[in-house]
Amino acid sequence: MGExxxxxxxxxxxxxxxxxxxxxxxxxxxxxxxxxNALAYTFLAPSLILFAxxxxxxxxxxxxxxxxxxxxxxxxxxxxxxxxxTTLFSSGLFLQGIKVTLLFALLTVPVGIxxxxxxxALTHSKLRGMRIFQFAFSLPMVLSVGSSAVIWKFLFxxxxxxxNYVLSLLHINPVPxxxxxxxxxxxxxxxxxxxxxxxxxxxxxxxxxxxxxxxYESAKMDGAGPLVTFWRxxxxxxxxxxxFVTVVSIIGAFQSFAQINILTKGGPVNSTxxxxxxIYQEAFVNFRFGTGSAQAIVLFxxxxxxxxxxxxxxERKVHYQ
Amino acid sequence: xxxxxxxxxxxxxxxxxxxxxxxxxxxxxxxxxxSPEEASAYPPSFLPHSFHMENFxxxxxxxxxxxxxxxxxxxSGLTMIGQLITAxxxxxxxxxxxxxxxxxxxxxxxxTMMIPWEVTIIPNYLTVRxxxxxxxxxxxxxPFLATAFGTFLLRQFFLQLPKELFExxxxxxxxxxxxxxxHVLPLSRPALGTLAVxxxxxxxxxxxxxxxxxxxxNMRTVQIGISMLEFQESTSWNLVFAGTALVxxxxxxxxxxxxxxxxxxxxxGALKG
Numbered sequence: 001m002g003e004x005x006x007x008x009x010x011x012x013x014x015x016x017x018x019x020x021x022x023x024x025x026x027x028x029x030x031x032x033x034x035x036x037n038a039l040a041y042t043f044l045a046p047s048l049i050l051f052a053x054x055x056x057x058x059x060x061x062x063x064x065x066x067x068x069x070x071x072x073x074x075x076x077x078x079x080x081x082x083x084x085x086t087t088l089f090s091s092g093l094f095l096q097g098i099k100v101t102l103l104f105a106l107l108t109v110p111v112g113i114x115x116x117x118x119x120x121a122l123t124h125s126k127l128r129g130m131r132i133f134q135f136a137f138s139l140p141m142v143l144s145v146g147s148s149a150v151i152w153k154f155l156f157x158x159x160x161x162x163x164n165y166v167l168s169l170l171h172i173n174p175v176p177x178x179x180x181x182x183x184x185x186x187x188x189x190x191x192x193x194x195x196x197x198x199x200x201x202x203x204x205x206x207x208x209x210x211x212x213x214x215x216y217e218s219a220k221m222d223g224a225g226p227l228v229t230f231w232r233x234x235x236x237x238x239x240x241x242x243x244f245v246t247v248v249s250i251i252g253a254f255q256s257f258a259q260i261n262i263l264t265k266g267g268p269v270n271s272t273x274x275x276x277x278x279i280y281q282e283a284f285v286n287f288r289f290g291t292g293s294a295q296a297i298v299l300f301x302x303x304x305x306x307x308x309x310x311x312x313x314x315e316r317k318v319h320y321q
Numbered sequence: 322x323x324x325x326x327x328x329x330x331x332x333x334x335x336x337x338x339x340x341x342x343x344x345x346x347x348x349x350x351x352x353x354x355x356s357p358e359e360a361s362a363y364p365p366s367f368l369p370h371s372f373h374m375e376n377f378x379x380x381x382x383x384x385x386x387x388x389x390x391x392x393x394x395x396x397s398g399l400t401m402i403g404q405l406i407t408a409x410x411x412x413x414x415x416x417x418x419x420x421x422x423x424x425x426x427x428x429x430x431x432x433t434m435m436i437p438w439e440v441t442i443i444p445n446y447l448t449v450r451x452x453x454x455x456x457x458x459x460x461x462x463x464p465f466l467a468t469a470f471g472t473f474l475l476r477q478f479f480l481q482l483p484k485e486l487f488e489x490x491x492x493x494x495x496x497x498x499x500x501x502x503x504h505v506l507p508l509s510r511p512a513l514g515t516l517a518v519x520x521x522x523x524x525x526x527x528x529x530x531x532x533x534x535x536x537x538x539n540m541r542t543v544q545i546g547i548s549m550l551e552f553q554e555s556t557s558w559n560l561v562f563a564g565t566a567l568v569x570x571x572x573x574x575x576x577x578x579x580x581x582x583x584x585x586x587x588x589x590g591a592l593k594g
Contacts, residue, residue, distance in 0.1 A: 033419075039497055040420035043410040048426070050407065050467035055433050058441035058448070065443065074447045122335055127328055136339035138580060139346065142572040144526030146544030147565050150551050151345045154352075154558060162348065165365050197342065255439050258528035262548050276439045276529075283443050284533060293443050300440040307435065 062300075065293035072287035084294035093270065094278070094295070100185060101274045105253035107189035108196065113245055115193065116200035121230055124208045134205065141198025149262035152191040153178070156263070181271035184264050188272055191259055196252065200245050207241030208234060247310050251303055275299050349569065352562035353377070360559035376563035380550075386564055388539045389546035394571075396461045396542065397524040403466035404520045405513060411467075412475035413501050417487065433469040439529070446533055456540045461531060465524065471516045478512035479505060518579040522572065543568045 066084055068076045088094045116137075123133050140148070155162050156177035164174040177187040211234060219229045235242075257276040260266060266273035266281065273281075279299065283292030352360055356371040380386055414420070415427060445464055454460030482505065490500045506513070531542040541549070550564050 036418055036497070037420045040414040040418040040423075043414040043418070044426060046407040047411040047430075047467040047472065050463075051429070051433050051469075053448070054445055054464040054467075055436055055441060056429075058444035059436060061444035061447075062440060074450070119335075119338060122331060122338075125331070127331070129332075133335045133339055135576070135580065136343050139343065139573070139576060142522060142576040143346070143569055144528070144544050144572065146526065146528045147547050147568050148345070150547055150561065150565055151349050153551065154561075155345060155348070159363060160361060160365055160558070162365055162367075165363075168364075194342065194345070251437070255437055257439070258544070261528075261532075262551075279439065279442070280529070284446070289443055289447070296440045296443060300437065303437055303440075304435060 059300075062293045062296050065289055066291075066297050068290050070287075070289040074287075074289050080290070084291045085298075087291060088294055088298070093273070096270055097273050097275060097278045100270070100272060101254060104185060104189060104192075104256070104272075104274055105250055107186065108192045108253050109246065109249045112193045112196045112200055112249060113204075113242065116197055116204050116245075117242070119197075119201055120205035120208055121234065124205060137201045138198045140195050141202060143195070143198075145195060145256075145258035146262065148195050149191065149259045152194075152259075153263055156187055178264055179268060181269045184268055184272045188259055188263055191263065192253075192256060195259070196249060200249070203245050204238070204241055207238050210241075211237045243310070247307065250306055250310075254299065254303055254306075275302075346569070346573075349562050349566050352559055353566040354563075355559045357557040357559050360557060360562070373559065376559050377567065380560045380563045380567070383560060384546060384550055384564070385539055386543075386546060386567060389541055389543045390567070390571075392458075392540060393525055393542045393544075396458060397521045399458070399462045400465050400524040401517050401521045403462065404468045404471050405517060407467045408471035408516060409475050409506065409509070409513065410501075411472045412479055413497075413505060415472070415476045416479035417500075417505070418497065430469050430472060434473075442529070442533070449534055455534050456536050460534050461540075461542075462524075464530070468516075468520065471520065474516055475509065475512055478509050482508060514579075518575060522575060525572065 065076070067079060067081060069078050069080050069084075071077050119137050123130050123137065154160070158164060158174060158176065158179065161177070163177065167174060176183055178184050215233055215237070216229060219233055224232065254274075255276055256274055257280065260272055260274055260277045261280070264272040266277050275295070276299070279292050279295045282288050282295060351367075351369045353376055354372050354374065355366075355369045355376075356373050359366060359369065359371055411430075415423070415430075449455060449460045449464070452460075454463075486504065487500065490504055495504075526544060527542075528544045532545050535541050535545065547561075547564055547568050551561050
């Protein structure tokens with residue numbers, strides 16, 4: 001009884017205690033939430049500040065510059081509206097640049113992916129020594145564009161180069177690899193395919209490794225040969241990976257610069273004057289930052305469009321497991 | 322019997338493909354040890370008939386290649402460390418913390434992945450120039466210290482860490498900072514390793530930005546230095562290749578030691594990211 005009384009007597013007090021405790025708890029919860037928010041923003045701050053300064057602000061500044069003319073020091077001289085863009089699209093050089101870039105993508109992307117796919121499929125077996133081949137086929141990936149281009153420049157050398165020498169052994173006339181407008185883009189594309197092979201190979205072969213073994217087992221049980229297995233099982237299951245590699249390769253083709261700068265400098269007769277090279281020329285050789293920015297905006301629009309098209313249309317046809 | 326024939330055919334095919342793909346690299350090392358006469362002789366030789374190790378010392382005398390290599394290692398290392406810090410912090414916030422505007426900020430990070438670096442290069446050049454950062458290490462590194470790709474890679478990895486671990490740590494009174502430093506980071510070594518190799522290689526191989534913002538010879542990076550070597554009319558090809566061999570050597574070593582790591586991480590980024 002006394003206990004009951006005690007507890008009853010305590011009842012009111014403990015209720016008070018609970019409510020005050022609850023108040024403290026919601027208060028501390030609020031503080032805790034505030035603290036978590038503050039901490040999260042502290043964690044994000046370095047990245048956010050860097051992105052703001054070197055990504056978002058430059059994006060806005062690019063749009064701003066593209067609507068202005070500048071003096072050679074990069075100071076804005078006057079507002080010109082869309083003049084920079086109309087100048088670009090009425091200049092044959094820019095349209096030629098777009099054509100060259102598209103052609104470059106067309107030359108490098110399908111062949112590059114196909115080659116890597118074949119090599120990935122061939123090395124996807126448990127035979128001995130496959131690791132050596134895997135190493136060999138991934139190797140171009142770690143070589144930089146800069147040094148690769150220097151190496152290939154010598155291979156392309158009209159008289160001393162190995163390519164023309166091998167051709168001469170086969171009694172074929174020497175090819176003007178980098179010096180003829182008909183050949184230059186093709187030669188740069190060849191080098192680029194080689195350079196991209198490592199990346200494409202690594203991604204595609206790890207995609208192949210991701211396909212579960214029992215798929216192959218059951219196909220084998222059903223009597224499917226290696227070609228049928230590849231066509232009916234590997235390829236459909238690999239389609240997300242192929243899709244990814246395609247997107248990356250196309251965007252990469254639109255961003256190529258170093259190999260062009262080292263091998264051909266956009267020439268001969270602008271036959272290799274791709275997008276980024278002409279931005280570089282316009283802004284950092286001719287010091288026309290306005291039209292250079294206008295080109296950069298067009299590049300951005302094209303890449304954005306490409307990415308969206310791919311995600312909207314191609315991805316729908318891609319088979320996800 | 323047929324099986325045996327098939328695998329022999331496979332080996333032959335793969336060996337030919339490997340020889341063709343490796344040829345430019347092997348050739349670089351062959352040329353690097355040829356005598357000047359042999360390097361510029363016609364017909365060119367497939368295999369070196371002379372062995373001129375002094376090419377390597379000579380190339381150091383013609384161009385400050387030691388400075389190039391030092392610069393490149395310094396800026397690649399700094400960028401790597403910077404990216405590891407900024408990306409792991411941001412990734413932790415996205416993976417393990419609740420805060421206002423998380424979705425909005427996350428989509429801003431996605432947006433940065435859509436902006437090609439080349440598009441922002443003109444304003445960035447003007448910014449860096451206005452800060453008098455041309456020809457400086459901070460000009461070469463600071464714009465690259467944050468990475469959206471790396472943040473995604475790490476976030477993906479952090480999300481896979483078991484929830485129970487976090488709850489247990491919390492029960493023991495472990496706050497976010499302690500949990501991040503003493504639990505998440507040590508457990509994420511594979512992902513951090515991937516990002517480290519990836520960011521180092523990226524910076525080591527970059528070309529356009531160093532070309533734009535470095536002027537003096539002792540600030541150049543290897544990629545620019547090596548293409549400058551080739552433009553000097555007086556130098557002979559064997560020296561150009563000796564320089565190139567020195568430049569590609571670190572990347573090759575990285576490939577030998579980091580291939581597995583790199584493949585795993587890139588595949589994770591490509592397939593799950």
